[in-house]
Amino acid sequence: MENQQQAEKIIKEHVLWALGAGLVPIPLIDVAAVTLVQLDMLKQLCRLYGKDYSDSEGKVLLSALTGGTLARLGASALKALPGIGTLLGGVSMTIMSGASTYAVGRVAIAHFTSGGNLFDLDLHSAKKVYEEEFEKGKTYASNLEKEKKATSSSPDDVISKLEKLAQLKEKGVITEEEFEVQKQKLLERL
Numbered sequence: 001m002e003n004q005q006q007a008e009k010i011i012k013e014h015v016l017w018a019l020g021a022g023l024v025p026i027p028l029i030d031v032a033a034v035t036l037v038q039l040d041m042l043k044q045l046c047r048l049y050g051k052d053y054s055d056s057e058g059k060v061l062l063s064a065l066t067g068g069t070l071a072r073l074g075a076s077a078l079k080a081l082p083g084i085g086t087l088l089g090g091v092s093m094t095i096m097s098g099a100s101t102y103a104v105g106r107v108a109i110a111h112f113t114s115g116g117n118l119f120d121l122d123l124h125s126a127k128k129v130y131e132e133e134f135e136k137g138k139t140y141a142s143n144l145e146k147e148k149k150a151t152s153s154s155p156d157d158v159i160s161k162l163e164k165l166a167q168l169k170e171k172g173v174i175t176e177e178e179f180e181v182q183k184q185k186l187l188e189r190l
Helices: 002-021 029-048 055-066 070-078 084-113 123-151 155-170 176-188
Strands: none
Touching: 002 029, 002 084, 002 123, 029 055, 029 084, 055 084, 055 123, 084 123, 155 176
């Protein structure tokens, strides 16, 4: 059970990194960054489950599971279009990167917990699992993205919230004590 919890933590961390890597504004560099994130995740999962790891086998596995990078290249290529292309390409690449990373991690965990290693994976079965987990990964990545945005605040956002909080105190909607507690929470975000 401890391995499972640690594995889930590794996947979550790498999905978050993949979300960030998907935002790299330069087409193709974003794909390379996500691939590096996924390779690092595989390496950490192999270490966790006591399995041998090699970069070359990791790359072969990623290429086979993700079906190459054609779909990701499409989202990445959108970034080359000025303005709206960058925005749409960044958004779609971000979620796809997170979903793919999630799916790769889930495939690895399932295989390692059944006694397999990086070198004996049945790619046909693994691709089916990958596709199912990719769909789940879209929701997972989207939720992580929303959670990340909700917990991180820019200084301007914090100042705006502090001003609104002060207005609520002045109008008597909240007490001085409630104001102080909420103010402290906001200041901790900076």
